[in-house]
Amino acid sequence: MTMGFTSKIKPNQINSGSSSDNNSWAMGFLFVFFSEEEENEEKRKPSLSLSNLSSSSSVYSFFRYPSKSSHILSRAQSTVSICAMLIFTTLLLFTLSTFEPSAKPTMLKPRAKPAVFPHALQGMGALYRRGTRAMDALIVAHAVESATEFELMYFLRMLHRSGVSSKSDVLFVFPRKLSSFDKVIADENDSFSRLLSCYGDKKKNSTTQFVKERESGQAIWGRSSNKIKEGENVTDELSYGSVVGFDVGELDPENSLLGFFSDHVPMVLRRWACYPMLLGRVRRNYKHIMLVDVKEHLLLGDSLSQLRTRTPQTVIITTLPSKKRNSEKKIANSGFVLGGTRGVRQLANAMLGEIVRGVMQHKKRNLVSEPMMFNQLVNNEYILKNVDLIVSGDSTHDLSSLTSLMKSSSSSFAFSKFPIIRRGNSNLDVTYVFNKYLCSSPLDSIAYTDC
Incomplete structure (x- = not known):
């Protein structure tokens, strides 16, 4: 079949025959598909009718001048093409999304579901790890609002490595509930368990500070929880304390100091409102108490050993280095306090009263400083007469003092000489300083995966 044709049409006849436009279009389309023989027969006819001329004119116009109908048809074809492309793209993306690559990027992995920890005590707190027995000492570590996961990690890591957790429980007081802190504590507990497993292998290490010296009662934390299993202990031959955590709202639900401040009570002050209820609850379970700031301090040794021959009313306070040379005035360090349970309780109650008096007497309440209140209390012999x-x-x-000592002697000697240090304002790389000590032993390299 041929698609070509010849037609002789006068110019004034192109727009004629308006009454039969529809017929002309139909005949024009049919004329395109006529065979060559039919076309020759038409040529042999003596004349062409008006309808044939109109049909030829319409066909001619169809190929020479784009009409309204052709424009609509073109737009329809474009729309259909776009829709088809969109459908194809959607199907392609859906197909690709169903494939699971062999190695997914870390940043694309969904966050793990937060772990659910049993309650530590009377339906409150979180029990991160239950100890093997009842302990004589309790370390109460508070985290201020600016404390980071990195600071919490190294506080726990050095505490476990120091050996003090073999004879004491650890209780954290947080300004709010944070799943990121829960994860840090859980990870460090896992590393600690690996460390104990290495210590428990007598072929690797026959002596350790975690060896159980005597039998005692069960840990007070998590007694009512059905999720705690006696078989969770690494070994019956080792001894280690519990790790628990509380939100400040659980220990001070009424926010006792809020009425004395215009808006927010900082954690460094509010913690003193938590101690009376907390220490009153555990006063019969512990002989010794330590209060320590997670952000500012690191426990490298057993500071509680100096309380063995002290009375229950004893409270030991350290001082901060003086900023002025040859200055005899000592500034008490409020971030680290240790002593007998009775003495620390009395100090905490007195400090809470000192904060209230200081805020009421100060014209600008928000400018009240916790170190200032603490130093006033320490210098007041009448209030602390008992x-x-x-x-x-x-x-x-x-930290700079520790680094200097590590350069002149072994790391173990430096850490034993300084059972507690302050991070301070030093620009030293904490990771380098402590990994040099932690990763020096083959056992530590097994316990801590980042060595």
Whole structure:
């Protein structure tokens, strides 16, 4: 079949025959598909009718001049093409999304579901790890609002490595509930369990500070929880304490100091409102108490050993290095307090009263400083007349002092000389300093995966 044709049409006849436009279009389309023989027969006819001329004119116009109908048809074809492309793209993306690559990027992995920990005590708190037995000492570590996951991680890591957790429980007081802190504590507990497993292998290490010396009662934390299993202990031959955590709202639900401040009570002050209820609840379970700031301090040794021969009313306070040379004035360190349970309770109650008096007397309440209130209390012998207060002559060393000692001697000697240090304002790389000590032993390299 041929698609070509010949037609002779006068110019004034192109727009004629308006009454039969529809017929002309139909005949024009049929004329395109006529065979060559039929076309020759038409040529042999003596004349062409008006309808044939109109049909030829319409066909001619169809190929020469784009009409309204052709424009509509073109737009329809474009729309259909776009829709088809969209459908194809959607199907392609859906197909690709169903494939699981062999190695997914870390950043694309969904966050793990937060772990659910049993309650630590009377339906409150979180029990991160239950100890093997009842302990004589409790470390109460508070985290201020600016404390980071990194600071919490190294606080726990050095505490576990120091051996003090073999004879004491650890209780955290957080300003709010944070799943990221829960994860840090859970990860460090796993590393600690690996460390204990290495210690428990007598072929690797026959002596350790975690060896159980005597039998005692069960840990007070998590007694009512059905999720705690006795078989969770790493080994019956080792001894370690519990790790629990509380939100400040659980220990001070009424926010006792809020009425004395215009808006927000900082954690460094509100923690003192938590101690009376907390220490009153556990007063019969512990002989010794330590209060420590997670952000500012690191426990490298057993500071509680100096309380063995002290009375229950004893409270030991360290001092901070003086910023002025040859200055005899000592500044008490409110971030680290240890002593007998009775003495620390009395100090905490007195500190809470000192904060209330200081805020009421100060015109600008938000400018009340916790170190200032603490130093006023320490220097007030009348209020602390029932407390056997001991102000240590040695200042709390900072990280730069530890680094200097590590350069001249072994790391283990430096850490034993400074059982507690302050991070301070040093620009030293904490990761380098402590990994040099932690990763020096083959056992530590097994316990801590980042060595």
